[in-house]
Amino acid sequence: MLSEREILSTYEMVKNEHLDVRTVTLGISLFDCVSDDPGRFRENIYRKITRLARPLVRICEETGNKYGIPVVNKRIAVSPMGILAAPFSPQEMVKAAKTLDQAAKDVGIDFIGGFSALVEKGSAAGDRALISSLPEALSATERVCASINLASSKAGINMDAVRLMGETIKDAAEISSDRDGLACAKLCVFANIPQDVPFMAGAYLGVGEADAVINMGVSGPGVVKKAVDRTLEANPEADLGVISETIKRTAFKVTRAGELIGREVAERLGVKFGIVDLSLAPTPNVGDSVGEIFQSIGLESIGLPGSTAILAMLNDAVKKGGAFASSYVGGLSGAFIPVSEDLNIADAAEKGYLSLDKLEAMTAVCSVGLDMVPLPGDTPAETISAIIADEMAIGVINKKTTACRLIPVPGKKAGDRVHFGGLLGESTIMEVKKGNSSGFIRRGGLVPAPVQSMTN
Amino acid sequence: MPEKLVLSVLGQDRPGIVALVTRILAQNNCNIEDLTQTILQSEFAAIIIFTSPEGAALKNLENDLQAQLSPLDLSIKIKPMHSRQAEQKTNQPFVITTLGRDQVGQIARLSEAIRDLNCNITKINAINRSELYPDKIVMIFEIDVPRETDISELKKAVARAAAEMQLGFSVQHRDIFENIHRI
Numbered sequence: 001m002l003s004e005r006e007i008l009s010t011y012e013m014v015k016n017e018h019l020d021v022r023t024v025t026l027g028i029s030l031f032d033c034v035s036d037d038p039g040r041f042r043e044n045i046y047r048k049i050t051r052l053a054r055p056l057v058r059i060c061e062e063t064g065n066k067y068g069i070p071v072v073n074k075r076i077a078v079s080p081m082g083i084l085a086a087p088f089s090p091q092e093m094v095k096a097a098k099t100l101d102q103a104a105k106d107v108g109i110d111f112i113g114g115f116s117a118l119v120e121k122g123s124a125a126g127d128r129a130l131i132s133s134l135p136e137a138l139s140a141t142e143r144v145c146a147s148i149n150l151a152s153s154k155a156g157i158n159m160d161a162v163r164l165m166g167e168t169i170k171d172a173a174e175i176s177s178d179r180d181g182l183a184c185a186k187l188c189v190f191a192n193i194p195q196d197v198p199f200m201a202g203a204y205l206g207v208g209e210a211d212a213v214i215n216m217g218v219s220g221p222g223v224v225k226k227a228v229d230r231t232l233e234a235n236p237e238a239d240l241g242v243i244s245e246t247i248k249r250t251a252f253k254v255t256r257a258g259e260l261i262g263r264e265v266a267e268r269l270g271v272k273f274g275i276v277d278l279s280l281a282p283t284p285n286v287g288d289s290v291g292e293i294f295q296s297i298g299l300e301s302i303g304l305p306g307s308t309a310i311l312a313m314l315n316d317a318v319k320k321g322g323a324f325a326s327s328y329v330g331g332l333s334g335a336f337i338p339v340s341e342d343l344n345i346a347d348a349a350e351k352g353y354l355s356l357d358k359l360e361a362m363t364a365v366c367s368v369g370l371d372m373v374p375l376p377g378d379t380p381a382e383t384i385s386a387i388i389a390d391e392m393a394i395g396v397i398n399k400k401t402t403a404c405r406l407i408p409v410p411g412k413k414a415g416d417r418v419h420f421g422g423l424l425g426e427s428t429i430m431e432v433k434k435g436n437s438s439g440f441i442r443r444g445g446l447v448p449a450p451v452q453s454m455t456n
Numbered sequence: 457m458p459e460k461l462v463l464s465v466l467g468q469d470r471p472g473i474v475a476l477v478t479r480i481l482a483q484n485n486c487n488i489e490d491l492t493q494t495i496l497q498s499e500f501a502a503i504i505i506f507t508s509p510e511g512a513a514l515k516n517l518e519n520d521l522q523a524q525l526s527p528l529d530l531s532i533k534i535k536p537m538h539s540r541q542a543e544q545k546t547n548q549p550f551v552i553t554t555l556g557r558d559q560v561g562q563i564a565r566l567s568e569a570i571r572d573l574n575c576n577i578t579k580i581n582a583i584n585r586s587e588l589y590p591d592k593i594v595m596i597f598e599i600d601v602p603r604e605t606d607i608s609e610l611k612k613a614v615a616r617a618a619a620e621m622q623l624g625f626s627v628q629h630r631d632i633f634e635n636i637h638r639i
Binding site for chain 2: 001002004005006007008009010011012013014015062065066067068069253256257259260
């Protein structure tokens with residue numbers, strides 16, 4: 001028998017706390033589409049994607065409807081294009097991106113990820129062609145997302161690729177300058193990229209994955225915040241152990257909801273169920289913010305001293321709840337701190353509570369990294385590479401995923417406003433320290449993989 | 457086969473009602489198969505399904521119950537049970553929750569909408585002054601929805617009824633609650 005409390009707390013989570021399934025991402029392996037003829041290759045990938053993904057949107061909507069939990073986004077992640085299209089030129093890569101875009105449009109999904117390259121130790125011809133096609137591919141398409149893995153704890157940091165990506169990000173911003181550098185919002189660089197992330201822009205289907213697989217992204221910063229608020233209302237003196245327990249329990253519930261829906265969607269699509277990724281992924285709406293959780297716990301604003309400690313606790317409690325709820329937790333699983341996508345974090349940046357330096361420190365304990373950070377348009381490519389190098393180092397040494405999604409907004413300076421629209425939100429451009437990092441970046445090479453013992 | 461009978465007991469709650477009723481049944485060699493009992497505000501209600509030995513005089517049992525329960529202001533009714541042929545269980549369990557200001561005709565309007573789609577209410581609960589919503593009335597309908605019923609039609613019908621009465625509502629498959637809250 002169901003209890004009144006179980007029913008009402010679920011009602012509350014859905015109606016007033018923004019509980020939703022953030023994304024159902026269908027991973028599709030495209031290795032069997034490979035051809036030495038670029039036209040044939042494009043035809044093959046279009047056919048396979050549309051064949052498998054045609055019922056995705058309808059099934060997600062019906063399943064969401066059945067359980068009363070909306071599935072906000074339906075997405076696709078494919079095998080890394082840098083490998084699939086390895087013999088092709090950058091121009092052919094752009095055409096392949098357009099095919100992905102068209103396939104995504106035709107099955108009614110908003111983003112398709114996997115325009116990706118894995119270059120943590122070195123790059124092959126296909127990877128280089130893909131990277132040099134990025135500015136055009138991302139500005140000529142609407143729905144294609146790109147990710148480049150630049151480093152790993154087992155391989156080290158490919159500094160040549162880090163340097164190249166600094167330049168590529170600048171070029172991508174420039175080519176989409178009429179939209180405030182929007183192409184960069186669809187481009188993410190990683191250390192230790194997971195093979196099964198369902199969230200964009202980093203989603204791609206790893207080479208060790210099945211032919212087709214459903215990975216779920218569940219969110220719920222609003223649910224966590226309300227749970228913390230309720231705990232503190234009932235017991236204003238609750239300590240951090242109690243708050244951590246509340247977050248853990250809430251993460252359990254949210255993950256369970258995601259797994260139930262994911263398994264049903266996978267079964268109805270006739271594909272394998274992969275993982276649930278519970279990531280507190282904010283949207284630019286009041287009540288759906290990670291920053292607000294910091295305020296509930298007692299910090300005037302995210303970015304102030306204490307932020308890294310709170311984030312560490314939050315990220316860990318979310319992982320613990322998720323791991324207990326499902327045996328197949330994957331992806332990033334933790335808390336995101338994207339600047340423009342979170343009203344409260346964007347506000348902290350505008351008021352000066354949150355600096356780029358503090359944000360970087362926080363990424364050492366969050367689940368991703370410097371996400372949706374708008375930078376002054378005149379930031380040199382080498383400085384962007386240096387910011388990326390720092391972020392990669394944090395991931396490599398800590399054996400965790402880190403990433404950068406940086407947008408050097410053309411023609412704008414620190415303190416100016418930038419508006420990306422929709423889920424990508426808006427923010428004030430953050431200040432970057434003046435000074436020159438180019439000597440370091442120009443050195444290039446591979447930063448060796450770190451020693452795995454002597455962990456102090 | 458012994459006959460199956462249904463007994464209902466209704467009246468003001470007090471300690472000892474179940475003890476008394478079940479003792480009388482035992483003294484008459486009746487075997488209880490199923491029993492449910494609840495208290496609503498101050499009122500006691502129970503439904504008991506039992507078998508009595510073949511040839512037993514039902515009248516004696518009824519007289520015993522009347523004699524001992526009437527002084528306590530408890531009313532009883534006994535009737536033979538006509539169980540329908542076991543239907544194949546192809547229904548899906550759903551939960552409808554509504555929330556809003558208390559008003560006359562609310563349950564009638566919602567349950568008519570449920571009936572019109574051939575759904576059967578298996579449990580219904582109205583909660584006033586709940587912990588979460590102290591100033592509102594919460595209605596929880598647990599229903600069986602036939603496989604052939606379109607869930608979005610059910611949602612639309614409930615939405616129409618809820619909109620007329622300015623109620624918040626949700627329609628969800630029962631599994632979501634068990635998955636979210638239970639290990």
